[in-house]
Amino acid sequence: MAALDYLQFVLAPQMVNGLALGIAVILVALGLTIIFGLLDVINMSHGEFYAIGAYIALALAALGINYWLLLAAVPILMLPLGMLTERVLVRPVFDSKDRHVTTLLVTFGFSLVAEDVLKLVFGPNTQRPATPISGATELFGIFIPNYRLFLIVFGTLVVLGTAYVVYRTRLGAMVRAAAFDRNMAASLGVPVSLVYSGTFGFGVALAGLAGVLLAPIYSVFPTMGRDFILLAFTVVIVGGMGSIWGAVVAGLLLTQVQALASLVISPVWTDPIVFGTMVAFLVFRPQGLFGKLGHG
């Protein structure tokens, strides 16, 4: 019976927590991977956009705005911010010879500024918004906090919605066409310029949404993006840069590895194991599990 107890009280809750984290990481990684897949840009400031999303939620909540409204309001506010960032920072260096390095550096610079601005405006201290749904539900004999349950369901819906838009709608076809061949898409009447900034904005909005969703669990502090972005990058690389399903599979796998490793080995060794996986993938299969957006 001890084995069953272990399964029910130790292993299963740990795996459910890992799943909740996994969904959250996928939301962040999704924006990162879409931006890379379409624009061929590594957005080093993605973690800061995640933090900005959480802080906007905090500020709006202080004004008395309902949490459920925030889930819509924050992405809507983040979209123009992302589009503006693309226009002002990424666009001018987009056609430089070494696009990867230059855009990476520019967004890295922006992340420095953004982090410090957050510190300036909101202060360096950690803040923790109240959990909007309290209590826990018993499922198959496991107690799961209701908010994590909501996070898993809602996150799954967002991922499925994103995949639907990208793969099954006219808008998504335009985005994929622009990713595949920018000039051909333009000659067929796709407003490529708008698609580019729109996609960047969309990726940033997803990061912001992840910020709102995770704030009640992981608290809000100016450098919150930094720890998270590492995991998101790992997910994107293992899944294959630019691949939506790759990010989903890698996100679920890696967070389970993390959850189980912290249980079986030791919490302090989870990071080396997860990053070691990333390095191993980069060495033996640099293209990741799946291909690139717009290429199949």
Add this chain to the structure above:
Amino acid sequence: MVDRLTLSMRASHVLALALVLLALALAIIGAAAGDTFYLRLGTEALIFAGLALSVDLLLGFSGALSLGQALYFGIGAYTSTVVLMKVPSFWLAMGAAFATSFVASVIGGLIANRVRGVYFALITFGMAQVVAKIVYNTRELGASDGMIGVPVIDIGFGPFSVSAGSPAGFFVIVLATIMILYGITAYLLDTPFGRVLTAIKANEKRVPFLGYSVRQARMACYVLAGVIAGLSGALYPMLRGFVSPELMFFMTSGNAVISVILGGVGTLIGAVYGSILLVVLKSFIGSWTEHHLIVIGLLFIASVMFMPKGIIGLVRPLIERMLLRRNGLAAKTPTDIEPGLSPTAEGARQ
């Protein structure tokens, strides 16, 4: 016959000489005034300049952006600390740091050089992060606290000896070390090996057709950069008396990248000037606000977007023109030489 690369490197040497003279003058003034704080700050800037130098060697000459160069800096620093705590010898510490950073960068190079471009940036980032986390969790290396209590050593040169505790003396030692590293790098870049690197950056696919091995050249460049970072790192515990895992974190690597961009990619001496500029900016802005990252971040973005050759790019063309006039080369080869358009700096940012 002076080609563009040689000319721009000579201009860099003039700037290096100016830096050494200025630094020596400041050391004398500092020693006379009995200053400790500014000399120590300057020493630290020079130590991190060594790290920036290694980033510039990779980015500016072989076109590979390393986001984890602090890994080798940290390995050098930890090696030096461990050695100094057992045997307080400068030369032994430097030798050990050379050995460990050499071995580590051979291993790291075998992993990282399998990929290119943005993957190279991310793999170096990942490797540094993995090792930093391992060090962070290893009790023998002091875990998250780092290691404290490095003894103040005497650095012997035959009959002479300088104490690392003397601010001006150690400043001059570090200055000499960094300038020797600069000199070795500049010399190697002037050999056929250096030209192969420049060729790789310009067009990697054509290099094998010229009969050169891209893999060997990239590997040699990576190991050289790793060793430079390691030797610079070895100086750190002698200055501060401790090491901590933060030395390997992304912020350290990131600061080196910022220094290189501000100073000027592909100029070598720009990395040193950039590192000094960064330290000056930090302490200068830091004296009236703690939010210095906003200013540094904006400067960095502006530099990437509008000033691809950094501060050296503003000054060096003038020196190149001066050198040309003195050598009377301008009249002989007017079309061959375009001051300010060194092939390295041009290739770096376009």
